[in-house]
Amino acid sequence: MNAIPETESTGFTLTLTIGGAAVAAPATCPVVNPIDESVVAHAPSCSDEQLDQAVSAARNALPAWSATPFDMRRKLLSAVADAVETRVGPLARLLTAEQGKPLADAAGEIRGFCWWLRETAALTLPETVNEDSPDRLSITRHVPVGVVGAIVPWNYPIGNAAFKIGPALLAGCTVVWKPSPFTPLTSLKVGELLRGVLPPGVLNVVSGEDGLGPRLTSHPGIDMISYTGSTPTGRRVMAGAAPRLKRVTLELGGNDPAIVFPDVDVDDVAAKLFWGAFANSGQVCLAIKRLYIHRDVHEPLKRALAAYAASVTVGDGTEPGVRLGPVQNRRQYDRVVDLLRDSRQAGHDLLLGGFPADGPGYLVPLTLVDNPPDDARIVREEQFGPVLPLLRFDDVEDAVARANAGEYGLGASVWSADAEAAASVGRRLRAGTVWINEVQHLSPHVTFGGHKQSGLGTEGGQEGLLDYTLPQTITIRRR
Structure with a gap:
């Protein structure tokens, strides 16, 4: 260092x-x-x-x-x-x-x-x-x-x-x-x-x-x-x-959902969704923590996310070119590793990432978990680390119901080429702040707060x- x-x-x-x-x-x-x-x-x-x-x-x-x-x-x-x-x-x-x-x-x-x-x-x-x-x-x-x-x-x-x-x-x-x-x-x-x-x-x-x-x-x-x-x-x-x-x-706490419509430009939204989830190594209360992707774009978007993640350098924050640092403390590191262990034991498909390397420090590799079941811990619990489940949906009604499940209601986002259609869905989400085609934008002039727990x-x-x-x-x- x-x-x-x-x-x-x-x-x-x-x-x-x-x-x-x-x-x-x-x-x-x-x-x-x-x-x-x-x-x-x-x-x-x-x-x-x-x-x-x-x-x-x-x-x-x-x-x-x-x-x-x-x-x-x-x-x-x-x-x-x-x-x-x-x-x-x-x-x-x-x-x-x-x-x-x-x-x-x-x-x-x-x-x-x-x-x-x-x-x-x-x-x-x-x-x-x-x-x-x-x-x-x-x-x-x-x-x-x-x-x-x-x-x-x-x-x-x-x-x-x-x-x-x-x-x-x-x-x-x-x-x-x-x-x-x-x-x-x-x-x-x-x-x-x-x-x-x-x-x-x-x-x-x-x-x-x-x-x-x-x-x-x-x-x-x-x-x-x-x-x-x-x-x-x-x-x-x-x-x-x-x-x-x-x-x-x-x-x-928050377990913020993002809903991605089938009409998105995959190349355009991949980087935005990545940083919405992984900024500060996922240690953001308003980070995307559950990514619901329509079946029609699930495969291309997961490939784009994996490719983008592979291009991002994780390491010592004082080194040139490093974009993301470690999990901040041992307690949270152990919790994230426990979630990864649970996913591996459950047989979930890890697109990239997984377990950290041995050695000192709290670096966790960027990890995408492909389509785990809704009752999996990686979906139900707030990760607060560089791990993101990608969840497939066929029907918007189903996506809204799944996004509203759980005890948290801090933030949410909806992504679509049709901003009005996305906003109509966003109004049905039980969250204190809902963004359309962006995420984590905060302002001293705008009120934010949580619903539910x-x-x-x-x-x-x-x-x-x-x-x-x-x-x-x-x-x-x-x-």
Whole structure:
């Protein structure tokens, strides 16, 4: 692996950001590079007392921050983006070292963080005049929910943080940001960069092992939890928030279907479908995870997908030409390998890929599983790795019913030369976001959220901003 800069090597010191200051933790935990399992650095492990300090700092900063004029909060959100943008290169190298994605993708994620914050700053909080009569004036406005615990996953540690930090700060909330224990380093560095940009206590960054998340969720000083991750953990987050009736936004698991009509241009859609499924080595909540292909194009499309996949280099994200990196951590790697083992034992047809080679690291070969049965684990369960089942269908009604099966309802897509016909099918899919002839397009101006077991609440757009507020109605009696 190419060495990262000396200032971001295993010798550098990382600290928590609490109340705008650097705080050393009493213990540390190793952060592993997923390409070779070497230790990148040791991240601070926040103690119970330090979590109390971070929450107290956020609570102390809340009155002044919520009273800061909305336009000033907008400007400071843009200033956060400006500060991070000056360090794209070093931050990207650190992100690749801890997450595994190629350097170009890591840099894109850092830039995406900056873009998302700037675009979020353009959103507004509405005021609704309910009555304006000689008798009374009634107005409903939106006030900050309070202190937000932002729990961010390991697949997009910085990009996903923007979904939470941007609207929370704009709404007038203060934040305690907890990155995944697998990928805390870049988040801690961003916290360091922002110590002089935001008022002390407005944004606190704490890291630690698995026990930190439940402590943050149940902390009496936290008013809201915004969590992105698996559905089972989301249920535990909701249970931990319940005793104090904390608000929760949960963006959870997905087993997203894509339906391909027989009229598609196979050569045109093959690459789009590939990246819709395999971007970030399949570690995307909104990735295509079940590909339903009409019988008439099943054979040519599977050949095109296999050929395209064979042209994509998988390996060390620091190496030139590498397009996809490893699975991020041992736990997820073992899960993906277990799904592959189950498919092989069931006799499924693997078009390419299969089991990883022996050796250190978490590289999994790109794998296409041809037409496994609907009750197979590789179809029913979310893979969250570089494995995709290709499922044949004859009838659109059948495809819709199969696509709607299961507990998840995060995203879906429909692909056809007839966009209107595809949209008609898309409206029948039980998913929070349905794309026609594209997938995974997100915008700070567009709301997204899950149906069924894929989550509660929303992110993005004005609705996502409003999730960080509470409605307050002011009624003035005039006579």
